[in-house]
Each structure stands twice: as C-alpha cells, then as structure tokens.
Amino acid sequence: MAIAQPATRPANPRFSSGPCAKIPTFKLELLSDAALGRSHRAAVGKDKLKAAIEETRDILGIPADYKIGIVPASDTGAVEMAMWSLLGARKATMVAWESFGAGWVSDVVKQLKIDAEVKEAGYGEIVDMASIDYNTDVVFTWNGTTSGVRVANGDVIPADREGLTICDATSAAFAQDLPWGKLDVTTFSWQKVMGGEAAHGMLILSPRAVERLESYTPAWPLPKIFRMTKGGKLIDGIFTGATINTPSMLAVEDYLVALNWAREIGGLPALMARADANAKVIWDFCGQKDWVANLAVNDENRSNTSVCLKFTDDRIQDGAAFAKAVAKRLEKEGVALDIGAYRDAPAGLRIWCGATVETADVEALMPWLEWAFEAEIEAQA
Ligand SMILES: Cc1ncc(COP(=O)(O)O)c(C=O)c1O
Helix, strand or coil: CCCCCCCCCCCCCECCCCCCCCCCCCCHHHHCCCCCCCCCCCHHHHHHHHHHHHHHHHHHCCCCCCEEEEECCHHHHHHHHHHHHHCCCCCEEEEECCHHHHHHHHHHHHHCCCCEEEEECCCCCCCCHHHCCCCCEEEEECEECCCCEECCCCCCCCCCCCCCEEEECCCCCCCCCCCHHHCCEEEEECCCCCCCCCCCEEEEECHHHHHHHHHCCCCCCCCHHHCCEECCEECHHHHCCCCCCCCCHHHHHHHHHHHHHHHHHCHHHHHHHHHHHHHHHHHHHHHHCCCEEECCCCHHHECCCEEEEEECCCCCCCHHHHHHHHHHHHHHCCCCECCECCCCCCCCEEEECCCCCCHHHHHHHHHHHHHHHHHHHHHHC
C-alpha cells in the first residue's frame, strides 16, 4: 500500500551529478569581484587565474613541482589534451568500467589508433588495478561517475613505473584522496565537487609527464587548443595563468569563491568528510531496505560522490520505466532534481553526494525515495 508523503523536504533538491549543487552559501553577490569586461591578460585577470591554480594546489595538496594548468573544454578538454599530447611514445593500457572511461578507450583505439591493451569491467564492477602493466601508459577514471565505482586507493601503482598514469579524476577531486605520487596526469572540471561552473578543465602534470611532453612529439598534428609545448619546451605560461585562449572570468571568480568556502570549512579533510557523510546516509538506507541496492558490487569501491542505485524488488515489471518513473515523481514533488541514472548506465538512480550537498538534505530525501518507490509499485499494479 502506498505510504503517506514525508513531512520534511530537502531544503535543496539539487542532486545532479554535474553541474552539481553550488556551495551552500552561494549567492550571485559573491561574484561581484569578478574581473568582468577586463582582459584575462591584464594583471587583474592573470592574478585571478594564478590564484585559482595556487589555491587548487594548496587545498588538494598537489606537490610544488607539479604543473597545474587551466585549459579549454572542461574535463573532456583536459583529458583529450593529455591523451593526444602524451600517448604513442609507448604501449598503452586503457582501463574502463563505465561510460566516460569507455569514451577514452574509444578515442585512443579508434581515433589515435594506438597500440593499446583494453581492460574493461561492467557497471558496478572495477578492473583489477593490480593486474595492469605500469610500464605502459595507463589511462583510467578514478571515480566512474556513471556507475558509482571508484578506485579505493593507489597502492598498487608502483612508484618506479616507466609508463605514465593519466587519470580522469573529475568526480573524485576534492572528495577523495588522490595519491599525487602515483598520478602523472590528473584532470577535473569545476562543476563537480566544488559546484563550480562548467567551462574549463584542470590539467595537473607530474615532472615525468612534463619530461614526456618535452622529449616526445606525437606523429599526428595537434590543434592549437591542445598544444602545451613550443620548440620542445613546455609553455610555462599555461601553468601560471596565461591560458591558451580566453577563459570566462565569471567562471574563474565562481571557482575562487568555491575554493574560499572550501578553505573556510577546513579544506580537503572537511570536503571529503562531507561527501563521506552524505554517501553514508544512502549506504545505510540501502542496508535497511531490501528493494534498493548500491550498483557498486564491492563496498571498498563505492563512490562517495556519484552514488548509483538499482532497484532489486522482483515485483518490478520494467526496470527502466520504473526507475524513470521514480525519478520523475521525485522531481515533480521538487524533492530531487536530475537523479535518473546516466543514459548508458543500468536502470536506476544516481544521487550526487559531493561536498556541496548538505547531509540533512540527503537524510530528508531518503523517506521520499521510499515514498516514490511504494507509489510506483502501486501504480504498476
Ligand atoms: C568521469 C567523467 N569524465 C568526463 C566527464 C566530462 O566532463 P566535462 O563535461 O566536464 O568535460 C564527466 C562528466 O560527468 C565525468 O563524469
């Protein structure tokens, strides 16, 4: 029998996995110091871009000898830039367990036509990261946003590897501990855990990645938007705030505001703790109910940002239609926006739990989830 509507609604129903909820204190006036209508090459613009780089370094604990660049085309731009500039010097291993990782595999195998070993796992599973030959260049996604499965830690990546590790960490950065010594290229975008605006990608290079850039020229042409070297030398300006092309100073300001919030609440440990607390609410809820489960098979690989759920009740007749109807019902009530599973993922829900989401809102959502589930079971009958 359908149950009564819960009394409490999440104060903020935004649980989208990107663009993600803005910081809890967000209001447009916070952006009033943006360098609008000014050149990004003027001191005021450049200083802000540089501050965005150095604040990122500080909060994420990125080593001083790593380069951090703000690049075009969001996370995709940063990953593509890295793959097209660095791969081809040695054999590659392409690793994927969900849609975005699969996209990188396809680019490398079908577009760049690089000699690559492909290692894939299905939704909910993960590739055994210990089975990889790290003397090849390895491309992988730290947190699979569309399956809710993440790498638990980087312990199996050898410090003395010969290949480069290229890691798409867009839904992990600022919520999960990234072992910088094990990562040669790391990418993310602003609209995920920090609730920033989609615009630019962050590209983080280890000294070994820089060495590769300066010693290897790919056999294929590179568009200007991807070029990080000139005359065999790294274009250092890209990593000090002189972007390749024009950035959005409004998006930059918004990112600076988010970084400032992160610092005020206690930096990376606080951001990670918020994501952990949010995800735990859902994990505990799944533990108490026999009709919903985490898509991630192993607990140690469960994402604390993109929590993906599947319905497991055998009364459900059409899994995809059922999950869509639940998401639609919650959206219609204004209690959860954008929580349908990713289009290529198995039927279910995906609830973003990154640092900008308030734990009280996730808590308030759980009874609604049960309400919508029961209502759809009844509607089916
Ligand atoms: C793991 C992963 N990689 C890449 C992307 C694409 O990011 P962007 O749209 O910032 O380029 C996403 C977006 O959700 C993602 O989750």
